[in-house]
Amino acid sequence: MTQDTSQVEAILSQLQTAGASYKENTPGAREKLMSLSHDLISSLELPSEAIMRMGWAEPARAANCRTAVDLNIFEHLKQSGEAGITAKELAAKCSADEVLISRTMRHLAAMNVVSEKSENTYSATPLAEALSESRYRDGILFLYDVAGVSFRHLPEYLKNTGYKLPTSVTDGPFQAAHKTELSAFAWLDKTPPYLQAFNNYMSAYRFGKPSWVDPGFYPVSDRLIEGFNSDYSDVFLVDVGGGKGHDLHELKAKYPQIPGKLILQDRPAVISTVSDDSFEAVSHDFFTAQPIKHARAYYLHSILHNWGDDDCIKILQQLKPAMKPGYSRLLLNEIVVPRQNPTWPITSMDQLMLVLAAIQERTEAHLTELLKKAGFNIVKIYSYEFGQESLVEAELDVTTL
Ligand SMILES: C[S@@+](CC[C@H](N)C(=O)[O-])C[C@H]1O[C@@H](n2cnc3c(N)ncnc32)[C@H](O)[C@@H]1O
Structure with a gap:
């Protein structure tokens, strides 16, 4: 097979530039390096290799990781520290067949999930350590x-x-x-x-990625803290469908000077598992009227992408009577799909939404139209270079009140 080396050379040269930015801690440089590394592999990989990778190497890695979770293999690796642990010792700890464990570990090492220190002796990589949590x-x-x-x-x-x-x-x-x-x-x-x-x-899937409260993303002080008025309400922000409250926890940690209360709302089954004194946690069904009136902000993170347009409009309309026109802000933390060349974290999330709930990630035009129908206007969309999610700030369309 004749190889066209010019594409590889172009990627290598871009990798060098991205590598220099990475060394300088430039925002987005890590993501750029990863994207270029994927491009490099795709331009080098033969079709037979691509099918092998997709067809059995990656399914085997996923299945082996799932088995390793059942057998607490990642915990055993972490406990073994630098010295590592042999497949024989692992098999004994897991009450499993030694040959089976040896073959499982061999593939996990070949796929960079664990590290093979010496023949049949394994230690944790940063990924394997994380998988013990x-x-x-x-x-x-x-x-x-x-x-x-x-x-x-x-x-x-x-x-x-x-x-x-x-x-x-x-x-x-x-x-x-x-x-x-x-x-x-x-x-x-x-x-x-x-x-x-x-x-x-x-609470972990976005860990390490740019967050809306990071410097250079959404200006929390300018857009929310400034102008907060406790005469309207002592509530600063309501996290609607906020899960276990990880976003509120982070907001409070990064902005301890927040002037009002933080409220977490979710379904009873989720709220009953929450204990965190950075905020108040209350059960609330977001298809019913929003009980907290005149908060500075109503924040919905990865909520609209779980629902079709009609349901999203119902959710948004429940917020309208609670919001104070000209004061309360609607904040949507969502993927906004670029019109061209969206990255795989965005396209694969769209696919995940398709298989789990027959729904989709939305483009800016789609979100604008959806919000308009619900009686809101987008003020501005805040994004971070190579970030997956954007912060969409919207306000009540007073002509619809
Ligand atoms: C995709 S998760 C997002 C959680 C969190 N906002 C985040 O971004 O990490 C969707 C959340 O919506 C909550 N949810 C689903 N239906 C709800 C309803 N009718 N009322 C309130 N919360 C609901 C789920 O329990 C879940 O925590």
């Missing part, structure tokens, strides 16, 4: 058992439905995979280990 371990559990199975049902589901776009939250690849008529959230409620795993993972 419950929030990441729960990510493997939820994504393998709940999302992965749904992806595997996607082609057959689409074939059976004549390649129509799935649009029902109760009839899609998720339901075909899990043999249920419940929506993914209703199913999670009835399947507590996965509900717990999902909530735990939600």
Whole structure:
């Protein structure tokens, strides 16, 4: 096969520039390096290698990681420290077959999940150490058992439905995979280990990525703290559908001078698991009227992307009577899909939404139209270089009140 080396050379030269920016801690440089590294692999990899990687190397890695979670292998690796642990010792700790563990570890090492220190002796990589923590371990559990199975049902589901776009939250690849008529959230409620795993993972899946409260992203002081008026309400921000409250915790930690109360709202099953004194946690169904009036901001993170347009409009309209015109701000922390060349973290999240709930990530034009229908105008969209999510600030459209 003749190789066109010019593309590889162009990527190598861009890698060098990105490497220099990375050394200087330039925002987005790490993401740029990773994106270029993917480009490099894609331009070098033969089709036969790509199919091998997608068809069995990556499925085997995912399955081996799932087994390793069941057997607490990542915890054993972490405890073994620098010295590492042999496959034989691991097998004894896990009460598993030594040859099986040896072959599992060999593949995990070949795929850079663990490190092989000497023949058949393994130690933890930073990834393996992270996978010993419950929030990441729960990510493997939820994504393998709940999302992965749904992806595997996607082609057959689409074939059976004549390649129509799935649009029902109760009839899609998720339901075909899990043999249920419940929506993914209703199913999670009835399947507590996965509900717990999902909530735990939600608190970690963005870990290390740019956050809306980081300097250079959304100007919290200028847009929210300045102008806060306790005569309207003593509530600074309501996190609607805020999960376990990780965003409020971070907001309070990064802005300890916040002048009012922080309120977390979510479903009772989630609120009952929360204990954090940075905020008040209350159960609230966001399809019902918002009880907290005239807060400075109503914040919804990854909420609208879970619902179709009609449901999003219902959710947003529940906020309107609570908001003080000209004062309360609506903040949506969402992926805004670029019109061209969105990155794989964005496109794959769109695919995840498709298989789990027949929904989608939205473009700016789509969000603008959706908000208009619900009676809001976008003030500005704040983004961070190579960030996956954007902060959409919106206000009441007073002509619709
Ligand atoms: C994708 S998670 C986002 C959690 C959090 N905002 C974040 O970004 O990490 C969606 C959240 O919406 C909550 N939720 C779903 N239906 C709800 C409802 N009807 N009322 C309130 N919260 C709901 C879920 O429990 C979950 O915590």
